[in-house]
Amino acid sequence: MKALVTGISGFVGSHMAEFLLAKGVEVAGTIRQRSRMEHIAHIEQDIKLVECELRDPISVEQMMDRERPDLIFHLAAQSFVPTSWNSPIDTIHNNVAGQIHLFEAIRRFGLSTKVQIACSSEEYGQVEPNEVPIREDNPLRPLSPYAVSKVAQDYLAYQYYKSYGIHVVRTRTFNHTGPRRGENFVTSNFAKQIAEIEKGLRPPVIHVGNLQAKRDFTDVRDVVRGYWLALEAGTPGECYNIATGSCCTIEEMLNLLLSLSDVKVDIQEDPLRMRPSDVEILLGCSAKFHADTGWKPEIPFRQTMTDLLNYWRGKV
Numbered sequence: 001m002k003a004l005v006t007g008i009s010g011f012v013g014s015h016m017a018e019f020l021l022a023k024g025v026e027v028a029g030t031i032r033q034r035s036r037m038e039h040i041a042h043i044e045q046d047i048k049l050v051e052c053e054l055r056d057p058i059s060v061e062q063m064m065d066r067e068r069p070d071l072i073f074h075l076a077a078q079s080f081v082p083t084s085w086n087s088p089i090d091t092i093h094n095n096v097a098g099q100i101h102l103f104e105a106i107r108r109f110g111l112s113t114k115v116q117i118a119c120s121s122e123e124y125g126q127v128e129p130n131e132v133p134i135r136e137d138n139p140l141r142p143l144s145p146y147a148v149s150k151v152a153q154d155y156l157a158y159q160y161y162k163s164y165g166i167h168v169v170r171t172r173t174f175n176h177t178g179p180r181r182g183e184n185f186v187t188s189n190f191a192k193q194i195a196e197i198e199k200g201l202r203p204p205v206i207h208v209g210n211l212q213a214k215r216d217f218t219d220v221r222d223v224v225r226g227y228w229l230a231l232e233a234g235t236p237g238e239c240y241n242i243a244t245g246s247c248c249t250i251e252e253m254l255n256l257l258l259s260l261s262d263v264k265v266d267i268q269e270d271p272l273r274m275r276p277s278d279v280e281i282l283l284g285c286s287a288k289f290h291a292d293t294g295w296k297p298e299i300p301f302r303q304t305m306t307d308l309l310n311y312w313r314g315k316v
């Protein structure tokens, strides 16, 4: 069995590759010329890296003709919400075109590849108080260009399943974190600031954005197990929430991180970290995914945050 991981050098991609290798699956992954390799350096000997620009249909077609994978975990994306306000067209083009090129190559070569599409809880966007925990049939009211790009990926996957019978499973993953999370994302950003304060590399002031948003955090290692199960046992064409079913404010998450350290800090709001519109609450119900695949989260949030803080302690 051969799996292709798009965006293998990224945060989730590197964990996905590790999971697949542990299962004994042959792993190939797409990278771009400028991809940073630090997350996969330790497994580079065990995986096949293929240079591919997903935005270029010819590049994707040639790659798919060579690789012909049984499974695709489509994780490559512009995934940082604030970037999508600065360059909305780039985010939408990147996230949508890459997926269309993959689907068109599958069609052209008549492959029976099963494809997992990394959709997002951001698609739900504006959520009313009576709509939590959010189920898959909730209306999608996206609040950022990134969220719109994920709605498009989600519905394109549905459409290619309906139109051409491509085996797709759409996973709407709520926030996820763990070691190697990019430093722009809130959990890593705060953990890195704390690690730097511990080492005396910066004054004891944590810069923050909106601390009142509520998010449902799953450990990335539980998430990649979910992606595997989605293709093992998920129903083709379906969408599934991947979430823990409990949430906390960003302030509570920060307090948890601080409780894992001895530093005493001041908290300072940074206006540049505020968003034109922020999703207030994302709290997911993953009962449908559990019923179809047996998945449930295993790693407690405290453990995830301890591992993340230790990751940054080793980096700064």
Ligand SMILES: Nc1nc2c(ncn2[C@@H]2O[C@H](COP(=O)(O)OP(=O)(O)O[C@H]3O[C@H](CO)[C@@H](O)[C@H](O)[C@@H]3O)[C@@H](O)[C@H]2O)c(=O)[nH]1
Residues within 6 Å of the ligand: 079, 080, 081, 119, 120, 121, 122, 173, 174, 175, 176, 184, 185, 186, 187, 189, 207, 208, 209, 210, 211, 213, 214, 215, 250, 273, 275, 278, 279, 282
């Ligand atoms: N990044 C960041 N966010 C902050 C900060 N302070 C507060 N926040 C708040 O923390 C929340 C989480 O921000 P991010 O970690 O940037 O993640 P996200 O916007 O929720 O999106 C993530 O989750 C989605 C799934 O719901 C993913 O689809 C997306 O790619 C990303 O991983 C947001 O409400 C944001 O306003 C800060 O200093 N930095």
